[in-house]
Amino acid sequence: MRLNPDKKLAGILEPVFAIRTKHDLGIGDTEGVRQMIDWCHKHGLSILQVLPINETSDDNSPYNAISSMALDLTTITISPKNVPDLSAEKFHAIATPEMLAELREGAVKYPKVKALKRALLWEAFQAFLRRHWRKDTERAAQFRKFVQDNGDWISDYAMFRVLMEDYHDWPTWDQWPVDRQTPKRAWSWHMALPEAERETYTERILFRMYVQWIAFEQWMAIKAYGTEKQVYLMGDIPFGVCRYSADVWGNREVFDLAWNGGAPPEKVFKTDPFTEKWGQNWGIPLYRWDVLAGRDYEWWRTRVGNVHKAFHIFRIDHVLGFFRIYSFPWKPEQNNVFLPLTEEEAKQRTGGRLPGFKPYPDDTPEHKDFNRRQGEALLRMVLDAAGDTTVVAEDLGMVPDYVLPSLEKLGIPGFKIPNFLRQPDHSFVPGSTYPRVSLATIATHDHPPLAAAWRDLWKYADAGDHGAREELRRWMRYCGQDNGDPPRDFDHAHQAILRAVLESNSWMAVFMITDVFGQDAQFNRPGGVAESNWSYRLPQTVAELDQDPHLRAKVQMLGRLVKETGRVP
Numbered sequence: 001m002r003l004n005p006d007k008k009l010a011g012i013l014e015p016v017f018a019i020r021t022k023h024d025l026g027i028g029d030t031e032g033v034r035q036m037i038d039w040c041h042k043h044g045l046s047i048l049q050v051l052p053i054n055e056t057s058d059d060n061s062p063y064n065a066i067s068s069m070a071l072d073l074t075t076i077t078i079s080p081k082n083v084p085d086l087s088a089e090k091f092h093a094i095a096t097p098e099m100l101a102e103l104r105e106g107a108v109k110y111p112k113v114k115a116l117k118r119a120l121l122w123e124a125f126q127a128f129l130r131r132h133w134r135k136d137t138e139r140a141a142q143f144r145k146f147v148q149d150n151g152d153w154i155s156d157y158a159m160f161r162v163l164m165e166d167y168h169d170w171p172t173w174d175q176w177p178v179d180r181q182t183p184k185r186a187w188s189w190h191m192a193l194p195e196a197e198r199e200t201y202t203e204r205i206l207f208r209m210y211v212q213w214i215a216f217e218q219w220m221a222i223k224a225y226g227t228e229k230q231v232y233l234m235g236d237i238p239f240g241v242c243r244y245s246a247d248v249w250g251n252r253e254v255f256d257l258a259w260n261g262g263a264p265p266e267k268v269f270k271t272d273p274f275t276e277k278w279g280q281n282w283g284i285p286l287y288r289w290d291v292l293a294g295r296d297y298e299w300w301r302t303r304v305g306n307v308h309k310a311f312h313i314f315r316i317d318h319v320l321g322f323f324r325i326y327s328f329p330w331k332p333e334q335n336n337v338f339l340p341l342t343e344e345e346a347k348q349r350t351g352g353r354l355p356g357f358k359p360y361p362d363d364t365p366e367h368k369d370f371n372r373r374q375g376e377a378l379l380r381m382v383l384d385a386a387g388d389t390t391v392v393a394e395d396l397g398m399v400p401d402y403v404l405p406s407l408e409k410l411g412i413p414g415f416k417i418p419n420f421l422r423q424p425d426h427s428f429v430p431g432s433t434y435p436r437v438s439l440a441t442i443a444t445h446d447h448p449p450l451a452a453a454w455r456d457l458w459k460y461a462d463a464g465d466h467g468a469r470e471e472l473r474r475w476m477r478y479c480g481q482d483n484g485d486p487p488r489d490f491d492h493a494h495q496a497i498l499r500a501v502l503e504s505n506s507w508m509a510v511f512m513i514t515d516v517f518g519q520d521a522q523f524n525r526p527g528g529v530a531e532s533n534w535s536y537r538l539p540q541t542v543a544e545l546d547q548d549p550h551l552r553a554k555v556q557m558l559g560r561l562v563k564e565t566g567r568v569p
Contacts, residue, residue: 002388003232003312005413005437005507010567011040011047011234013445014513015062015523016075017108017534020541023079025095026103026113028537030218031077033233034225035542041229042546043559044568047313048226049234049510051445051523053219055161057171060110060534061524063238063317066164066171067246068303069153071215071310074113078120083214085131086124094119107535125210129203146213152302156183156250158208159190162201171244183250219310226312230569234392234510235311237303239321240284243331248285251299256286259327259358264398274339278355283332286325286358289374297381304385312389316382319393319414323375323403324360329353362400372402379410392439392508396420408435416440416506418478419471428478431504440506442497442515445523449512450497452520454490494518495557502565509567513538517554 003009014036019028021035033048040048054065055072065072080088095116103109103116132140147154163180164171173181179189190201226233240261241247248255263280274281292300307314316322329350330338338346343354359374360367383391393407395414407414416438421429434440442450454475460468472486479496487493498516502509514521521536538545546552562568 001227001312003390008506008565008567009046009232009508009569010502010562010565011045011049011232011508011510012513012516013049013441013510014538015051015445015534016053018513018523018537020104020537020539022541022543024104025078025100025116027074027108027110029075029077030222031082032542033222037222037226037229037231037233039542039545040231041569043555044562045559046230046567046569047232047234047508047510049313049315050236052236052238052317053310057242057244058110058169060108062236062534064242065238065245066242067157067160068238068241069306070157070161070212070246071219073117073121073211073215074110076117076121076211076215076218078117078124082218083121083124085128086120087127090123090127091120094123107537110535121211121214122207124214125207128210133206143210143213146216147209150212152298153250154209154212155205157212157246158205159183159186160246160249161208162204165204171242171246171249173244173249181249182252216306216309223310223312232312232390233310234313234315235307236315236317237307239316239318239325240282243283243285247299254288254291254295254299256288259286259329260284260331261286261321261325261327262355264326264355264357274335278328278335278338279326281328281330281332281335281355286327289378297378297385300381301385304382304389308385308387308389313392314386314389315392315394317394318397319379319395319407319412320397320399320403322378323400323406324357324362324371326355327358328355368400368402371400372406375403376406376410379406379412383410383412394444396444408437411437413438413507415444416504417443418501419475427474431478431500431506434505436505436507438506439508439510440501440504441510441512442501443512445512446526448522449514449520451490451494451515451518452522454493455520458488490518494554495561498558499561499565502561502567511558516558517551 016028016033019032019036021028021032024032033050036048040046052062052065053071053075054062055067055070056062057064057066076083078086080086080091099116103113128139128143131137133143160171160173163173163176163186167176178185180186190198193201223233243257248257260281261284262282265277265279266275338349341349346354360370362368362371392413393415395403395407396417404414416431416434418428418431423429431440448456454472457468457472461472473482475497476482476486476493479493479500481496498511501511523536524533540548540551545555
């Protein structure tokens with residue numbers, strides 16, 4: 001079903017891993033999403049936004065997945081009820097009460113959670129082989145059809161995933177034996193194995209396909225449930241993919257591995273010396289758009305199609321990359337080598353190449369026009385592949401002047417964040433002037449929640465920082481309140497800010513769940529590699545959210561505002 005911008009919508013953002021339920025296995029899953037759909041429906045919310053759900057590596061970052069096609073097994077609800085091949089006896093033998101008590105406490109413990117879920121799914125798979133696969137039952141036929149329908153990616157992905165297991169679960173394919181560094185070589189190597197060893201590998205490969213079958217079946221059912229409840233699931237497609245992924249391993253010819261995408265130098269905010277001098281080097285390979293075009297963008301169309309199966313809406317992270325992307329001629333591992341070098345010294349190491357925008361910088365009208373036309377053509381392809389799925393663009397950062405008109409022409413909502421949109425006097429742009437086809441929010445998962453930002457502004461204001469005090473006033477003027485000092489207590493400003501965003505002209509208004517509850521926990525701290533990133537879970541289960549008096553009051557306030565601003569389903 002295609003959503004219509006004539007009807008304003010409101011919703012929340014909560015990563016799947018952050019959802020807590022009574023019977024989860026230490027991480028949020030599709031059952032948690034189902035319960036959150038019910039919770040949203042109860043409170044008049046139409047959108048449940050999550051972060052990417054593709055399979056992650058050991059850094060657990062959903063924006064650095066080892067496959068842009070495969071779903072992460074941690075999102076699967078695993079129980080005898082939800083995975084019919086798993087017996088209660090096997091479940092309780094593996095998922096002991098002591099283990100579950102440990103995993104359900106606090107943040108996500110990824111290594112233990114992943115090991116538990118893999119072990120349970122392996123037992124389910126073994127039962128599936130015995131009862132269905134070797135007897136060629138109807139359930140076996142359903143699995144076979146899934147594999148056939150996903151044949152353009154799943155076989156190579158499954159081989160990649162099995163080879164990862166052979167090498168410490170690391171996806172660094174360029175360090176594997178030469179006869180396993182490409183799919184063609186790997187399948188030839190597999191066929192040449194002695195029969196018993198080959199059959200073992202075949203079974204392991206089939207297991208990885210089975211896991212994806214279970215995952216996609218669950219997510220497709222959850223999407224259908226959201227449709228029934230008029231709560232639309234919003235997913236996320238990162239623009240780039242990890243160099244060490246099944247995507248690059250299996251489709252080397254559509255990626256330019258000589259360059260690494262990132263972001264330009266940041267001179268205003270002093271984050272770290274490398275970013276200030278050279279920029280952010282994300283390490284994502286560039287696309288060979290000419291090669292992709294010659295194949296009718298088959299890889300991208302498949303990727304978008306997989307997201308369509310699970311979501312009604314999806315956000316493109318860093319949509320600016322379709323137009324042009326800041327690129328580095330060295331990998332992130334070499335950043336420390338290049339940090340102290342001059343441009344001339346850097347050129348000597350790279351054969352004359354320096355970081356810059358690809359395909360072109362926006363330095364001439366001709367280059368700007370090329371970038372604009374490229375971006376529009378690629379986004380038309382994405383829209384075509386998306387079908388009736390709504391596409392949203394994360395268009396934050398250094399935005400060229402042609403991007404917003406291009407998005408408007410294509411009918412793709414961009415992001416509107418109040419304190420990022422300024423008038424000449426630095427006051428916030430009024431929400432009433434936001435384009436209808438846009439998404440308004442206070443912050444993304446990369447930003448500190450509003451309660452924390454409010455507290456920090458008052459800390460600086462109390463220390464004599466007049467700019468911080470004026471910023472607090474700007475927030476209140478954005479809310480239509482300009483009566484002296486802003487409230488010190490965030491609770492007194494909270495309702496006014498939520499109302500102002502909901503009253504904006506934007507089609508969609510989405511809040512991080514932590515901003516709804518006025519909490520200061522953060523899902524990600526950009527640039528940080530720590531166990532605390534991507535692992536925060538709400539302390540309460542979904543069932544407990546409405547039992548806590550403070551949280552219940554907050555969501556009831558939001559529900560009332562949603563109704564008063566005409567955003568009910």
